[in-house]
Amino acid sequence: MALDPVDLTSRLIACPSITPHEAGTLTLMTEWLEPMGFECHHLVSGERPDGPVENLIAIRKGAGNGPHLAFAGHVDVVPPGEGWDGDPFVPRIEDGQLIGRGATDMKGALGAFVAALDGWQQDKGTLSLLITGDEEGPAVHGTRAIVDWLEERSIGLDYCLIGEPSSQERLGDTVKNGRRGSVNVWLTLEGHQGHVAYPQLADNPLPKMARLVAALDAMELDEGTDMFQPSNLEFTAIGGGDGTTNVIPGKASAQFNIRFNDLQKGEDLVRRIEEMAEEIAPGTKVLAKISGEAFLTPEGKLTETLADAIEQEVGIRPRLSTGGGTSDGRFLHKLCPVAEFGLPNATMHKVGERAAVADIEKLSMIYRRCLEIFFA
Structure with a gap:
């Protein structure tokens, strides 16, 4: 050569x-x-x-x-x-x-x-x-x-x-x-901002988002195959509020990525997430982007x-x-x-x-x- x-x-x-x-x-x-x-x-x-x-x-x-x-x-x-x-x-x-x-x-x-x-x-x-x-x-x-x-x-x-x-x-x-395939997901849940001393006048989205995050984190997708490791979900950010100690925030958010094997399909995973969000934290907006199967x-x-x-x-x-x-x-x-x-x-x-x-x-x-x- x-x-x-x-x-x-x-x-x-x-x-x-x-x-x-x-x-x-x-x-x-x-x-x-x-x-x-x-x-x-x-x-x-x-x-x-x-x-x-x-x-x-x-x-x-x-x-x-x-x-x-x-x-x-x-x-x-x-x-x-x-x-x-x-x-x-x-x-x-x-x-x-x-x-x-x-x-x-x-x-x-x-x-x-x-x-x-x-x-x-x-x-x-x-x-x-x-x-x-x-x-x-x-x-x-x-x-x-x-x-x-x-x-x-x-x-x-x-x-x-x-x-x-x-x-x-x-x-x-x-x-x-x-x-493996990859899907990125962004979760947003709107509440009502208010004073921490008057929770009855506000709607705190953080506990709802926390329950949804915990449920997603505990979700077992599969056990893998001979050629693929188990599919895994990893959170990359969780947010809400601006650090002020006496204000109930009006919005909570989270984002995560799922790397999945050939036992899963991106659209099926997104649908499953949407169903969980509606059940655990109604009103949560789910934005998903499937990078590839x-x-x-x-x-x-x-x-x-x-x-x-x-x-x-x-x-x-x-x-x-x-x-x-x-x-x-x-x-x-x-x-x-x-x-x-x-x-x-x-x-x-x-x-x-x-x-x-x-x-x-x-x-x-x-x-x-x-x-x-x-x-x-």
Whole structure:
């Protein structure tokens, strides 16, 4: 491979692509992919406040019939935060580590995959790269828009590999073949403000909200499955009043998140919450946003190909996992089987994010091996 995956990754890191801005990353990828025979489409979607978002769809077809494999990823990164030893968008190598925002999540995988393509001849089938600038943000006008673009043109996918940092302790130890779903919920209950000495003249919403919070916290959703941990509900904020000691507040609020497995559906969970709220604290307003449903890709050609490529390059066979947060797999799994494999994830979103140079190079070799197996 003539292209250096570490150099490509460094050039991507140097673009300050804080979500949802691509900051030149998609131009770079287009410059790399078009000479390899990819037809590149820049898709701009959405308006303020969540847009516009620029996405890249690159497609290359072989001469013969074969599968359509998509590699999906994102160029946007989370804000770097304070405390970096140097500029987070000026990549540098220290002690064998490439340091910079996005090194792990997930510009390292993008650089590795593009380098894996260099000099590789595709005789059959279709290969595409689906790259968004809106994965770390609202994820409204990113991969969702790409999926719509593909469906409008009746472009089907057979398999999708996402370059998210899936590895845990070492490169190659984990492939993610599913993700939990996620729903965020906001509760608001109106009362009547008044003086604490005259409760009969007020309507305190706090005790009602407290009872509802306790009931939701005690709710057991399920016991999990062989591939998923139990669904869990976690409160992230509870509020009411302004701290004044002699005023009964006129409003109480709470918010929480549910991460759920494939035994649950987002709409069913929201309906259950609404019923509980009406029973325990009548009048509570429930606002819910389902970020994505749980999905699971059964073991098959995609997971076996990844496992074989990893084993051939690093000598270990990965375990399958559905742990962690959500990913854009929640949109892509509607089109085809999805699996995620990328760098070790210990430093993603952290100050001083970094990836081992050797891991980026080896990841590129694994991706190359995967392509050779898929299109043999």
